[in-house]
Amino acid sequence: MxxxxxxxxxxxxxxxxxxxxxxxxxxxxxxxxxxxxxxxxxxxxxxxxxxxxxxxxxxxxxxxxxxxxxxxxxxxxxxxxxxxxxxxPALVNTHAHLGWEAYGDWGSQFFTAENLADHLFRHAFYGVGTIISTGSDKEELAALVKLEQLKGNIGGARYHLSPGMGTPGGGPNPRFTDDPDYWGVHPVADPEQAVRTVKELAANGYGIAKIWVDSRDERRGAQVKLAPEIYTAVLETASSYDMRIIAHATTLADHKSLVNLGNRRFIHMPYDREVDDEYLEMIRENNVYIVPTLGMITKREPYYIPAFQDPFFYDQVPASVLESLNDNYNPPPADQSAAAEQRSAMLARNLAKLKDHIILGTDAGAVGDFFGYADHVELELFVRMGMSPAEAIVASTSRSAEAFGLNSVGSLKxxxxxxxxxxxxxxxxxxxxxxxxxxxxxxxxxxxxxxxxxxxxx
Ligand SMILES: [Zn+2]
Structure with a gap:
């Protein structure tokens, strides 16, 4: 552009x-x-x-x-x-995907300056003052919008960018990569390319970047998971440029490997098994931050309410959008099987054990959750799964800011x-x-x- x-x-x-x-x-x-x-x-x-x-x-x-x-x-x-x-304090959301969503519609065709600004205002409306968009922004356009915001020409939530790195063909969920105009992650096929890429991002002024450590094998066929020697190169290079890396990882084994090799921030908590004492000690010693994205994993819980049935969302949405959200709502039924209940209980135990490390992120803009509204749903889920309201607020404000060195926001001082x-x-x-x-x-x-x-x- x-x-x-x-x-x-x-x-x-x-x-x-x-x-x-x-x-x-x-x-x-x-x-x-x-x-x-x-x-x-x-x-x-x-x-x-x-x-x-x-x-x-x-x-x-x-x-x-x-x-x-x-x-x-x-x-x-x-x-x-x-x-x-x-x-x-205004909330600090460390994980969303701006620009792609037009309520019921979704895709790269919506990634315009106007839609980005609208998403910043939608966060602001709900009291979210800072938003980190993680790994899906069309960087050239996004950087211009950010610059205009810094000049005071665009209001709304403070917009932070976090370019993404992954294996070639890897990266975000298939909804992004199935889009013919998806611009892709920065491919890092080997440690040398990882070092070069991090240096380039640093030279372009980025202080935050994302890596995907996820094979998603079954859904899109043998995508190769980012190998430890590649993410080691990312993490080491980033630390020498004062760049903060956040890793998408969903298994306990990947979390442990990443912490061992220097990663300090995660999108997603371990969903596959109960966290153990070894992991808890690792994250305490290394001051690790975790975005659990509970909104994303609780949609089949019996207590789940779709946004369009909640006035806190629907009062500020066009009637035509509500109608189409309603018409297109075709969820799997709530899963109340014994296996689902066991899994829910395990996730709640994990969240409760990790509560001093938890920070706010919604994944809004990627999986059908709505900007700003989803932040309040996430706070409620934090408490439902074992945090006190006071802890949930700390997690969503000062700790979220601290995780990314956003020193001017997140607390009232x-x-x-x-x-x-x-x-x-x-x-x-x-x-x-x-x-x-x-x-x-x-x-x-x-x-x-x-x-x-x-x-x-x-
Ligand atoms: Zn995401």
């Missing part, structure tokens, strides 16, 4: 994504103005809770967080009395980005209260959720 067609795309985007969204809200006047959010319960994201607390924001940055009485404000600060409300949600109920009482969103602020600016909802539900 050349720059002039990109400029046209951006122009379209401003017309269609809505001027109400592009313009600052009334209560935000200039970058130096201060806003005080006071008398709220503040869940800081790193485990602390301040009752009757305040957050003081200047421009896009938090100046101070503390008890309301301890905060010094200028007389000119805009004041928001939040008695009875709760503030939590002086010097951090002013990215947070204001809730009407306390999520520590019931994790589903993260859905009681009154407002979302990103970069110190109120996200105009009403305007977005209007635009989407027309």
């Amino acid at each position: 050349n720059l002039s067609s990109f400029a046209r795309a951006i122009l379209c985007l401003f017309i269609s994504v809505g001027q109400a969204v592009a313009q600052p809200p009334d209560n935000f006047r200039d970058a130096s103005s201060e806003q005080l959010f006071f008398n709220a319960r503040i869940i800081t994201g790193d485990g602390a809770v301040i009752e009757q607390g305040s957050v003081l924001v200047r421009g896009d940055t938090i100046l101070a967080v503390g008890s309301t009485s301890s905060i010094d404000t200028s007389q000119h600060a805009i004041r928001h009395d939040l008695s009875g409300k709760t503030i939590i 002086a010097g951090k980005a002013a990215d947070f949600m204001i809730l009407d109920a306390n999520p520590l009482d019931d994790i589903r209260n993260t859905r009681q969103i009154i407002d979302v602020y990103l970069r110190g600016k109120r996200v105009d959720r009403e305007a977005l909802k209007q635009q989407w539900s027309q």
Whole structure:
């Protein structure tokens, strides 16, 4: 794509994504103005809770967080009395696939600047402030959208890119690779190519990349699993360029091998067997982070509710889309066999044992889950499988940010980005209260959720 067609795309985007969204809200006047959010319960994201607390924001940055009485404000600060409300950091989602989804439709034909921006706004609407798109972005276009966002021309969740590496013909699930216009992963057929590829990605400014360690043999015929000597080369080279690698791996044996060879982040937890003490010790010693993507593996559980039956999703979706989601819904029935129950119990035990390592990721945009909405479903699943609400919030905010060195987001502290949600109920009482969103602020600016909802539900 050349720059002039990109400029046209951006122009379209401003017309269609809505001027109400592009313009600052009334209560935000200039970058130096201060806003005080006071008398709220503040869940800081790193485990602390301040009752009757305040957050003081200047421009896009938090100046101070503390008890309301301890905060010094200028007389000119805009004041928001939040008695009875709760503030939590905006969520940090480390695993989704932006650009491909158009609700019911899906494919590379939708990968446009406009659709990418829409996906950033859909995350923002639901209080997700940061999103890492993992291994499926059309990199040239995605990088331009990211650049426009850094310049302040596109709002929504902060967009991070994570190019993918895999064996030739390998990579993501067949839905991607069956698409005739799939642009492919960066092939790494041997250690030399792995070293070259990581260096190239680093030279292009990428600080995060993904590898697939998955053969998917039966479904697409003898795809060769990324070999340990190749991922060793990836991991070693990446570490010397301060690049963070996240590995897609689903078996306990692959997890152990990857940790042994230097991997510290996983998409998917071991699904094939119960985790053992050896693994638990390895991940503790090496401070390993794991995205369990529970939403993806619980669709046949009896408690599963499709998004189009949940007002938290369907209230902001066009009626025509809902109709088609409804019409096309043809799931396998809930599996309540003894084997399925045993497997569910095993996965819940794994999640509970891994809970201090868990971070947020939804895989939304790849498997039929919806941006932003799926994040709240995932939080609920964290708690259903054994985390406390407080632990689920830490996992989805500060720990997710820490896993990728995203130091400005994920917690509410002086010097951090002013990215947070204001809730009407306390999520520590019931994790589903993260859905009681009154407002979302990103970069110190109120996200105009009403305007977005209007635009989407027309
Ligand atoms: Zn994925």
